[in-house]
Amino acid sequence: MEFKFNVTGARRKEIVMAISEILNTTPEYKGAPTFAYEVGCYRIDRAGMLTGVDSWELIEELSGLHDKLVSGTGALIS
Template sequence: MEINFNVHGKQRKKLVEQIAEYTQQRAEYQYTPTYAYQIGKYTVSKDGNLLSPDEIPAELVTYLKQQGFTSSETVKLNITYRRNELTDQDLDNLRHLIWAKGQSIKDACQLNSLSLTIDDQRVSFDWFTEVNTDDAPAYQQLIDKLVQYAKSHQRIMSTPRDESNEKYAFRCFLLRLGFIGPQYKTQRKVLLKNLTGSAAFKNQEA
C-alpha cells in the first residue's frame, strides 16, 4: 500500500521521525539510488510517499495527520504475496475463483482487468492504480480473502454465471469469503456500493 504525503527536505525527515516514534522502529537512510528511509516494514520514498508491503493502519495515518501531515485522497495499492506462500494448486484455485467472479469483482471495484503477475519470487495483483483512501482497506482485504479462500479449498472449479441481481449475488459471495458480522459492515458497504440491484433480496421486486 502506498500513501502520498508529498513532503520533501526537512518535512520528509520530520515525517520519518514521527513514523519511527509511532512504530518504535529505527529509521535507516538507504542512500543511492533510492534515497529512501526504511522504518521497520515501512519505506518513505524520496518523493514523500509512505509505502508498506501490506495495509497501512488507519491509526498510523490518523496519528500523522495529528502531527500535521495530510495525505492525498487517493493511494496506490501494490498487493504482493511471496510465491512460496502459494502452491500450484492454490494458484489454480485463485485463477478459477477470479475467473468465476471476475465481472462482479471488476464492477464492484471499478476495474478494467484482473491481471496477476507471477514469477519465482512473488505473486502480484496488478489491479489498482489509484483508489480512494477510505476504500483502500476494503479492496486490500478482498484480495487477501480471495487468497485465503483459494488456499483453504482443495479444488475450486467455478464457472461464471449471469446474475439477475449482481449486488445480492456478490453480497453472498462476500459472506462466503468471510466478510461476516458487524466488524465487516464498512467493507461490505464499500464493495457493494458500485453494483446494481438489491443486497437484501434475491428478487429485486421483493
C-alpha cells in the same frame, strides 16, 4: 498502503522521525539510488510517498501529521 506527503528535505526527515516514534523503531536511510528511508516495514521515498502494509492506527496518526504539514503549523514532532 500508500500515503502521499509530497515533501522533501527537512520536512521528509521530520515525517520519518515521527513515524519511527509511532512505530517505536529506528529509521534506516537507504542512500543512492533510491534515497529512501525504511522504518519498520514501511518505506518513505524521496518524494515523500509512504508505502507499506495497511494499518488503520498508523493511517489515523499520519492523517494528523498530514494536516499539520498542509496547514503549516510548524514542526511535525515536538
